[in-house]
Amino acid sequence: MTFYYKTYSWANNSSQGISxxxxxxxxxxxxxxxxxxxxxxxxxxxxxxxxxxADGTPSGEWTDITRRETIESAEAAIDGSIEHYNKKLEFAKGPKVVKTFE
Known part of the structure; x- marks a missing residue:
């Protein structure tokens, strides 16, 4: 399975955002x-x-992603993928203020 996504920057005041x-x-x-x-x-x-x-519902079919030697490393790979997508969702909320000045 191949996933395609496009990144956006709020630095240029883009109103397009992520779909x-x-x-x-x-x-x-x-x-x-x-x-x-x-x-x-x-x-x-x-x-x-x-x-x-296409409508966003689970199809019931499974797509292979990675192969690992141990069940622990396979679960770690899943956890890493979940962390990756959670970071993308956090990014989709917009820029995060990390420091302000007075």
């Missing part, structure tokens, strides 16, 4: 219940995520 469809997709991938780990015949573990239909 609701993209935000919903990121929210879907940031939810751990949409992920699973399966063991392959060769003993490796494969992380999989549910696919989405």
């Amino acid at each position: 609701e469809e993209t935000k919903k997709t990121w929210e879907f991938f940031a939810d751990k219940k949409n992920w699973r780990i399966v063991q392959l015949p060769n003993g490796f573990y494969q992380t999989e995520c549910q696919s989405l239909n």
Whole structure:
């Protein structure tokens, strides 16, 4: 599965922002219940995520994402992906003030 997303900058006062469809997709991938780990015949573990239909609902089909040697490293890969999408959702809220001056 290939994901495409476009980044935006608020520095140029862009009103375009990130689409609701993209935000919903990121929210879907940031939810751990949409992920699973399966063991392959060769003993490796494969992380999989549910696919989405065009209307944004789960399709019931699973797409392989990564393969790892241990179940712990497979779960760590899922946790890393969830963290990645949570950061994107935080970014979508707009710029975060990190310091102000008086």
